[in-house]
Amino acid sequence: MTECPVCAREIGKAVEEPQDVKWLLLGFIEDKISADYAKEILGSYEIPAVVISKSGFLGQAGLTLPGFYKAGAQLFEVSVPEDFVEEASGVLDMALGDRWRKNETRS
Numbered sequence: 001m002t003e004c005p006v007c008a009r010e011i012g013k014a015v016e017e018p019q020d021v022k023w024l025l026l027g028f029i030e031d032k033i034s035a036d037y038a039k040e041i042l043g044s045y046e047i048p049a050v051v052i053s054k055s056g057f058l059g060q061a062g063l064t065l066p067g068f069y070k071a072g073a074q075l076f077e078v079s080v081p082e083d084f085v086e087e088a089s090g091v092l093d094m095a096l097g098d099r100w101r102k103n104e105t106r107s
Contacts, residue, residue: 022082023050026089027102028075034099035076041095042080047088050079 002011026049029035035051042049053076078100080088092100 023079024082024085025103026078026080026085027092027100028077029096029100030075031099032076034096035078038078038092038096038100042078042088042091045087045091047084047091048081049088052077052079 004011029038029051032053035053039049039051078088078092089102
């Protein structure tokens with residue numbers, strides 16, 4: 001089967017996902033290399049993760065766009081399902097150290 005270039009799932013394969021998954025903003029990363037590594041390392045632990053660029057960085061080619069957020073804002077946001085928050089935090093602490101910041105506003 002062929003894989004989707006975006007999510008790497010097999011195209012044509014039925015995927016059952018719970019509809020009531022609550023995603024939480026785990027933290028922030030300031031550089032693209034660390035953000036890419038965070039997504040890769042979380043995936044290797046089978047932790048679903050979404051990394052969103054707030055910097056105006058688009059896609060693998062690195063097309064630049066005007067920034068949408070104020071200067072000084074963290075450039076990448078990492079979100080995970082709430083059931084993975086503690087495990088994902090530990091993994092990022094181990095893998096990235098001080099190159100990421102935990103979201104302290106989560107309740």
